[in-house]
Amino acid sequence: MKIDVTIIAGRRPELLRATLDSFSHRAFAHHDVQNVFVNIDPIFGDEADLGACVEVVRRYFPSPVIFTPVDAGFGSAVKRLWSSTTSGFVMHLEDDWLALDDIDSRIEACFESENVKQASFHTANQNWDIARRGYLHRRRRYTTILGIKLPLPRTYPKFTTSPSVIEGNFARMSAVLMDPLFDPEKQFYSGVNSALERAVAGYDNYIFSPDRKPIVEDTGRTWREERGISKNIRNATSFWEGADGGS
Numbered sequence: 001m002k003i004d005v006t007i008i009a010g011r012r013p014e015l016l017r018a019t020l021d022s023f024s025h026r027a028f029a030h031h032d033v034q035n036v037f038v039n040i041d042p043i044f045g046d047e048a049d050l051g052a053c054v055e056v057v058r059r060y061f062p063s064p065v066i067f068t069p070v071d072a073g074f075g076s077a078v079k080r081l082w083s084s085t086t087s088g089f090v091m092h093l094e095d096d097w098l099a100l101d102d103i104d105s106r107i108e109a110c111f112e113s114e115n116v117k118q119a120s121f122h123t124a125n126q127n128w129d130i131a132r133r134g135y136l137h138r139r140r141r142y143t144t145i146l147g148i149k150l151p152l153p154r155t156y157p158k159f160t161t162s163p164s165v166i167e168g169n170f171a172r173m174s175a176v177l178m179d180p181l182f183d184p185e186k187q188f189y190s191g192v193n194s195a196l197e198r199a200v201a202g203y204d205n206y207i208f209s210p211d212r213k214p215i216v217e218d219t220g221r222t223w224r225e226e227r228g229i230s231k232n233i234r235n236a237t238s239f240w241e242g243a244d245g246g247s
Contacts, residue, residue: 001031001089001108003165005061006081007038008074009095011045013052015223016095020060026099027091028060034087036064039080041072044229075237078161078184082175090166096220097123097163103208103215107165110135110206117170117200121163121216122209130212137205139189156197159188159205163216173199182237 005028009016040053050068057064067080082090089111091103103121110119120137122128128137138155159174161184177196178184187193188200209215224231229242 001105001165002034002087003031003089003091004035004037004085004087004168005033006078006085006090006092007036007057007095008077008081008093008161009038009040009053010043010072011040011049011053012095012223013045013049013056015219016053017056018219019093019095019097020056022098023093023103024060026101027103030102030104031091033061035085036061037067037081037084038064039067039069039077041069041074041077043072073180075178075182075184075187076180079175079178079180082166082171082178085168085171088168090168090171091164092161092166092171093163094161094220096218096223098217098219099215100217101210101215103165106210107208110165110208111167113204115202115204116206117167117203118159118205119165119208120160120205122207122212122214123162123216123218124214125218125221126162126207126214128207130207130209135207135209137207156189157200157204159185159200161185164205165208170200170203183233186233186237 038057040050042050054066057066065084067077069076082092107119110116122130137158139158174196177193177199178187179193182192187196189197191197224242227242
């Protein structure tokens with residue numbers, strides 16, 4: 001599969017190094033990487049850490065495009081990276097994940113249906129029971145009548161900015177409609193970007209998990225806990241708060 005790679009990062013060279021080492025062996029080696037786009041936001045570290053991150057990226061990729069914005073912004077970063085891509089598929093990563101299994105040509109089968117526009121990598125904290133719910137990541141909306149919570153008949157797709165492979169045109173279309181002020185993931189389903197929700201409503205996210213078990217692991221949670229940093233969401237926007245994260 002020919003892919004572009006997009007990577008969201010902060011100034012955390014040790015995590016970025018572990019992520020790229022893991023995915024280099026487990027994922028990139030199995031695909032034809034066309035272009036690499038990396039966004040390193042000015043959070044967590046200092047200028048020395050930024051320089052170290054740039055060195056790490058260049059160690060793994062011969063000619064990456066690296067963005068180092070003055071102001072941090074998750075929505076802006078995803079919009080910037082996805083809109084820069086040109087390939088038929090995009091492998092989207094963040095700097096704090098490890099691959100637990102090979103993400104190889106088997107992922108191509110996820111896109112056999114034209115309705116599938118994303119194949120997200122199954123992770124333990126995703127809390128998704130494939131045996132019971134199947135491979136399409138969809139949720140049901142609810143309403144409350146006389147104090148009783150009742151399910152609505154239609155479900156909606158749950159797209160993500162966690163590690164995944166995305167159909168290229170879908171990623172670029174989503175980037176055009178994204179509002180940089182909100183978390184990109186929340187804009188797919190939380191009511192803050194109706195234009196994007198309407199555009200993606202007829203498509204699906206397929207959970208890639210050949211053996212029905214997690215294939216990626218989140219290392220960022222432990223990293224934050226060790227430093228007293230919390231991730232909080234207010235008005236569909238994430239804020240890092242604590243010792244090193246700012247607010």
